[in-house]
Amino acid sequence: MNRTAATVVLLLLGAAVLKVCLTGQYLRYVKEGLWPFLLASGLLVLVLAATNRHRHPKVGWLLPLPVLALLLVAPQPLGSYAAGNAGMALTRSDEYPPLPDGDPVKVTVLDYASRAVFDEGRSLGARRVVLTGFTATGADGASLLVRMILTCCAADGRPVKVVLDGRVPSEPDTWIEVTGTFRPGSVVDEVNGERIPFLKVESATPVPAPERPYE
């Protein structure tokens, strides 16, 4: 790869990193905390491109692939396919403080599921809750509400699933806001044997996909 081509490839890489940083598109792929480091590295790549004086190894020809995927395809956040492939992820916590005020009260899918599974719903009681996530279909045909959580990037994305008991959109990957109450009981996630809790659905409304797709 000669000097000009290498410069173009480095420029494209730096530009793509800056673009996903500045448009917020990076939130689909990596955790929020990476932002300053991504921005700094994008700028540094541009500096390296501007000062580039050398020919580069052939393997550099592959660098445009992720760049073009970012710029042209703009891949969607992880959805129901990834959720079906991975097991329910929950971490036990020591205590479950009372829910904040409000009726219905907004809680994360992760918080609801942890309270439902590990606290057996005690801190949920009969309170009405609102959860936001996307729809998916469980192995036995059950309607699921899913929110993916990730630590570094989408390669480590893990699903938190809740079985919806009630009328909800059947099309997978529809983002919905669900209002409902805790219902005792759970089903077993056949992927890893973890428990998936229930939510008794009062209403479900389609909503636009959130800017931060992961919890």
Added chain:
Amino acid sequence: MTDTEVGRRTGSVEVLAGFLLLVLLARILLGDVLGTPIVQTWTTVFVSIVLQAVPFLVFGVTLSAAIAVFVPREFFAKALPKHPALAVPAAAATGMVLPGCECGSVPVAGALVRKGVTPAAALAFLLAAPALNPVVLAATAIAFPDRPSMVFARAAAGLAASVVMGWLWLALGRTEWIKLPEHAHGDSRWRAFAGAAGHDLVHAGGFLVVGAMAAATLNVLIPGRWLQAVADDPVLGVVALSLLAVLLSICSEADAFVAASLTQFSLTARLAFLVVGPMVDLKLFAMQAGTFGRRFAARFAPATFVVALACAAVTGTVLW
């Protein structure tokens, strides 16, 4: 500049232009294929792995270029113990304090070898830095709140594996297996610095893309439920999770959370996942092959796999 060089220069840019055009065409013609859930998930995971690695890679190539250009040759000779057998644990311990991940430590280890550090010590650093740094250990503590011993087990098994691999290299390794790519030389120090960093970035970045494609493919294709079948067998479980760590190529700062969700496996199996992953995976293998040569990677990676698995199995058996 000769005529052939002029010819080649035009060729390279034309190839790039043609390539970009081809991708645009593919985007239009393959719109339906790109829309299927499996391809979409693959693309998301692929760009995520690359994007996640970019800051660490840029940090790594900057540090390695700084070592190459600004650190005097005598520095490491003075800083590390004279005897290679002692330099190995010293270098592994240095790896513990430097917060980096596997993508950054490969070019840094390459720069250390170039600077005359004994390869055994540089390799111990290469293995220890991503596996044992404070960020990784803190993440492990958060991911396993009920099991504080997991942090200790991970540090102990990881350190043991790095040091054993360094000593193994002293005993059996051959310098001719290592083939470092040629480095460009600049006319001033800053030119040389930018040249080395840019070169390493394109080089390691290209191999990162190879590794990310392989990792994304396996990430999408391996159904999680296959694992359920081997989880109950203690020996098979350890082997299965070690292999999974190699195939998934998850960043060492995140692997503890994935291990924590693999609840159907024994603690020892999950420890093996945490010890093997930062030392051998598809992405790392591609990058090691790029930096140290294929002959090196083909011997080093399998040996590391066996040593890391053994260290994890012994630690787990003793502790739990």
